[in-house]
Structure formats: C-alpha cells, structure tokens
Amino acid sequence: MLVCCQEILQLDDKDMDDVILRLKKVNGQIQGLIRMVENSDNCEKVIVQFQAAKAALDKTYSLVLDRSLKECMSHNDTENVGRILKLISKH
Template sequence: MQTEIKPKVLNRLSRIEGQVRGLSRMVEEDRYCIDVLTQLQAVRAALSRVEGQVLKDHMDHCVMGAIAGDDLADRKAKASELIELLGRASR
C-alpha cells in the first residue's frame, strides 16, 4: 500500500470500528430495528468506500507496476488475482 494512502485507510477503519461498537450498544439497548438497520447500511457503505480506495491503490501501484515491468509471470499473477477477486465479489 502506498505510504500516503495507508493513514487514510487506517483512519477510516478506526471510524468504522467505532460505528460497529456503537451498533453493539444499540442492540444491547434494544434500539428500534430500523435504526440498527440504518447504521448497518452506513457501516457497509463505509467499508465499501475503503474497499474501493484499497482497490484503486492496488491498481495504481501494484498492477500498473507489474504491467510496466518486464516480468511476464508477475503480470499474469496480478491479472489472475483481479479475476479471482472480481469473481468472489459477484457471488
């Protein structure tokens, strides 16, 4: 992961961690189901944004590095990783 991205990702993950702890409290306090579901959607959306940021960083740094490099095996490995990742995401 590129150095300038890492602190941003860690910061977002810390906030998401706080949101999840808040969700636990909401369930313990028997909060209204719609409120809990709304917060669950917010956590899912936040995780999706982090996932997108990490994927973009991977594309910009790791994949583009492999494409620009001379190692054919590395290029094939990076392409296979992305195909497998996208396959898991579509399930």
C-alpha cells in the same frame, strides 16, 4: 507504493493513514451498532447504522482495490491483475 496482491500490502504513507482512519471510523460504527443491538434500539436506526457501516467499509475496500489495480497496471503486472479480478469475482 503498493505491492499488489502479494503477501504484504504496502501503501504509501498518505494512503495508509487514510485506510487506517477509515477503518477506525468503521470500527466505531460497529461498536455503536453492537450497543444498539444489545439495547434493542429502534429497528430503523439499527438498519441505518448497518448501512452506514457497510458503506464506509465498502469505500475503504474500494480505495485499497483501486490502489492495488493501479499499481499492478503501472507495472504491466497482468498476473496479479488477474489474481485481483479472481478475488473480486468470488465475492
């Protein structure tokens, strides 16, 4: 269960595990990217790593957003759906 757009994000166990695993993978990609930049690695490889990390983070963001919106909509919670849409439009 996910409480949408509240102070506390609550995911069911499966989604929580999925989000945490994805974030840990992104963290590993970022750590690798830091090392690449510190070592002045090949520019193309650095850019590819940036793209991979961004894509992985975007997918994780989409998962959390999807669960939030579905939860709000299942409860006809138009107020919180509106809040989420405002947050999305800001970024």
